[in-house]
Amino acid sequence: MTKIAIASGKGGTGKTTLAVNLAALFREQGRRVVFADCDVEEPNAHLFLDVTWSQEQPATLFTPHIDENTCLGEECGECVRLCAFKALILMAGEVMVFPELCHGCTLCVKACPHDAVSEAGRELGIVRRGAASNMDMLGGLMRVGEAMATPLIRAVKDAAEATAAGGSTDPITIWDCPPGTACPVIEALSDADYVLLACEPTPFGLHDLKLAVGLVRELGLPHGAVINRDGMGDDRVKQYLTEENIPLLAAIPHSLEAARACSEGKLLMEVSDELRGVFSELAHALIGEAGKEASS
């Protein structure tokens, strides 16, 4: 299985655009595709791929429930002392839980000498499964008000891996990742065979691309770049990629026509023969690069 993560430091540089067009193109070529939308805060891929969700499952994170009858409260206080996230506190002599602060580590369960801690669970959101034009589609939708995306991303990736392993042929798995360089991105990128960085030829785009490159290097992940909206800014992103020896797999020309098509949820490769050509070459280059990495 080839797992391709599509990422960027800056938001709005075209991650989802690349992901959905590549997925659709791989399907056209007769390859099996599993698509995982790992942006659980603001997922967008389904808007472009005409997805029918067939299953939605709540995803929960472990949070503690304290059995008042067995808990000794301030006489013991071991769980309160150990909780690194201050999700457990002593109030009026009793242990109180703040589930929204809990990171689900389960240390309190292990540490309680009286077996007074069991699992309650906080709803993080849902993991959904479906199909879109003959590809398996997985995604997550974080509950509005929930702060922690990381465990939900993990759940989406686990579901994608199970789906990928379930089929008869080995698929290409595409992960559409969230923006940024913090912990949700780490979770989304880990174990990728290849990372495709979507970048924008602007000062903001260049600055955040450097951060993203720093991150994939730190994680030791093979990577290449695509310049989106090529021509809208300057050449500094291209120069940087050359200086840093990062393969530039494609440049998608900037046009208002493309921007309009995207704004309506259309696939870019269906806008013009030129754009279809760009994506075909990108798909070809990507398979080559990812294959090279897999065999090395």
Place this chain on the structure above:
Amino acid sequence: MKQMVIVSGKGGTGKTSVTAALASLGPDKVLADCDVDAADLHLVLTPQVSQEHEFWSGQVASIDPELCTACGECHQGCVYKAIAEPASDSQDQAYSVLTEHCEGCGLCAYVCPSGAAIMNDRKSGRWFVSETRFGSMVHAELFLGEENSGKLVTQVRTISQELAETQGRGLVLVDGPPGIGCPVIASLTGADLALVVAEPTISARHDLERVIGLTQHFRIPAMAVINKFDVNPDQARSIEAFCREHDVPLAGRLPYDPGFTRAQTKGQAITEYDPRGLGKEAAKVWAAVEKYL
């Protein structure tokens, strides 16, 4: 003193360009860049750093290979899969910590029978107080792949509020991160107004609905500004209708204009690059926001 936060849900809709434009309008304010893991506002405001501080938050585990007996208790217990098994070809049979996955809960140190796993304080970023041509600015840098972006955001906001108090400024203008998770919640908490920057696209509309859901969840008043409204006027109208239905007043519209990118390339706010065109449009947004505040 009021606090206004620029958010969007979707990334790349123009939060930072709008923030820089609003920074240049009206009386001096304190500026805060709360997009701590991909901060860009400094590229336009070229801050002169006057203070730099380390940001220590939470902990990270480490395992002493000399003491590790390779019992595997830590590996088994870690829900974050942050403990790597000993490499099969390696001489010393010790487990090790994958720091990028470690959330600092301390479970490994608790279960370790040989005292090999210990917890250490974690330096996860830096924060700065700077001067810009539009007023003082508080900004930060979260180290790559770090946890606790929300806590660093909270730190930036606390310092910017204190600074505004000291300087007698009436407004803290906050450039927020994309998404609806931890750093966004930290950016919005206690704010007086959220200004949502939307694009007339199907993605931005979807994301706007979720971020407005978030502002309503935390009972923070919101206004919207539609950037590049003329790229898809139908989508723009549908977003406006959504905002009306949800009591989110429209602060203004900005046209699609290559001037946005050119201003960025020159390190200028759009109000500086094109004071008569885009600058006037931005001034209307500022007027609407100022009236609300």
